[in-house]
Amino acid sequence: MVLTPSTMLPLGTKAPNFQLPDVVSEKTISLETFANKKAILVMFICQHCPFVKHIQTQLAKLGHDYVDKGLGIVAISANDVANYPDDSPSNLKKMAQELGFNFPVCYDESQEIAKAYTAACTPDFFLFDGDYQLVYRGQLDDSRPGNNIPVTGKDLRIAIDAILGGNSITIEQKPSIGCNIKWKAGNEPPYYG
Known part of the structure; x- marks a missing residue:
């Protein structure tokens, strides 16, 4: 495990489009899937990472708390x-079903979508407004495995609530930290390492 921080993609970046299969429904998911949403949260996660396991219940809770509030969520x-x-x-399908995820969990076999988002770690969070402009990237909250800080989703929830309420995001945006994305040999992006 290589402890890796987010790349902190510049705010205002337009969300890269994607077409990826949802591992549960087998439907193709894209940005258009969320066209009627006020905001979209793109999360890069995996099944085995201890950092994702540490927050996985909170990820399920985010999905349930915001399902009727205009937030689209996709995990990749x-x-x-x-x-x-x-x-x-x-x-991934088993994880999504066991945790009760109510959002698509997609698999990016080519790793091109992870590269397009400059995803570096799991978990890595990217929040876009209704115009697909990046308004928040970084950590869920200050909790990490073993630091005894409760998992609340505080940082990400403050950002989500602000954007859904039509307000600007004023919270300090701190990088997420987790396991590095497991790149295929020879497929590592230039920002990796």
């Missing part, structure tokens, strides 16, 4: 499943 896993079979689509 881009890990190399040849070397990390725990992150295979079937295991």
Whole structure:
């Protein structure tokens, strides 16, 4: 495990489009899936990472808390499943069902979508407004495995509530920290490492 921070993609960046299969429904998910939403949260996660396991219940809670408030949510896993079979689509599906995720969990086999978002770690969060402009990127909250800080989702929730309420985001945006995305050999992006 390599402890890796977010790249902190510049605010205002337009959300890269994608077309990825949802591991549960097998439907193709894209930005257009969320066209009627006030905001969209794109999360890069995986099944095996201890940082994701630490917050996975909060991720499910986010989905349920915001389902009727105009927030679209999609989780994407881009890990190399040849070397990390725990992150295979079937295991992602099992995780989504066991945790009760009510949002799509997609698999980015080519890793091109992770690169387009400059995702570096799991978890990595990107919040876009209704015009697909990046308004928040960074951590869920200050909790990490072993630091005894409760998992509340505070930082991300403040940002979500602000954007859904039509307000600007004033919270300090701190990088997320987690396991590095497991790139396929020779596929590492230039910002990695």
